[in-house]
């Protein structure tokens with residue numbers, strides 16, 4: 001994860017740390033490298049530009065030029081700015097409803113169904129919740145079956161309705177079932193398409209209206225780089241979602257999505273998926289992610 005970005009940043013800071021005293025020119029050169037590294041990691045242009053401008057202002061403002069260890073101080077400034085770029089603090093999901101309703105949205109293949117299972121598993125094991133999963137991808141029997149298999153694996157019930165191909169009614173019925181049967185969280189999986197289309201957006205907007213979710217989570221594949229950010233924007237314009245689950249961070253992702261989503265969409269990443277297993281889901285901590293990026 002982020003190997004390329006980490007390597008590039010490490011190289012440019014090494015040069016800087018090698019200098020006893022640094023000049024404004026050293027800072028400018030380092031920031032040029034940082035910006036190039038970010039663009040190379042698929043961070044969008046505007047985000048990378050603002051980022052380096054902020055770092056420069058902070059560096060000059062905190063008098064890096066006269067610091068005893070200017071290189072270390074620059075690394076710290078970049079670290080804090082990276083954490084800030086990813087939202088600063090970690091943000092929890094809202095589970096105030098009784099039952100709390102969580103709606104999962106995203107493109108097909110993003111990891112929606114897998115993460116519906118992972119989230120239920122986490123809420124059950126770490127928060128002592130009793131979740132119910134709703135198999136809302138009614139068009140794909142394989143998706144319903146996939147959720148049932150996951151549910152069985154983690155010991156969480158899955159709500160389905162044989163022959164019902166109306167996802168809005170299914171979601172409503174699922175929430176009603178949860179209410180009358182003592183479940184305290186309902187996670188509604190939904191159908192995705194390979195690309196954003198009007199029908200999918202209308203459908204998920206209708207589900208949102210029907211079940212008034214406490215939390216809408218947009219699930220996105222971190223390997224898709226700038227596309228991840230564009231898709232997030234389209235979903236957010238339509239759904240005004242509450243948070244993001246960034247998936248497949250265990251793969252060879254360049255990191256752009258993790259770094260850009262927050263600043264472009266202004267919604268926090270709340271969880272990151274780190275593998276196919278049901279326990280491979282972590283709460284997202286911007287500062288820890290910045291630690292990882294800087295190695």
Ligand code: GDP
Pocket residue numbers: 106107108109110111112113114115192247248249250251273274275276280
């Ligand atoms: P959906 O179409 O959005 O419901 O996507 P799925 O949940 O079916 O996931 C698509 C593929 O990605 C499956 O093969 C999953 O096993 C895989 N997958 C999902 N999440 C992760 C992850 O965090 N890491 C890795 N490596 N694979 C994942």
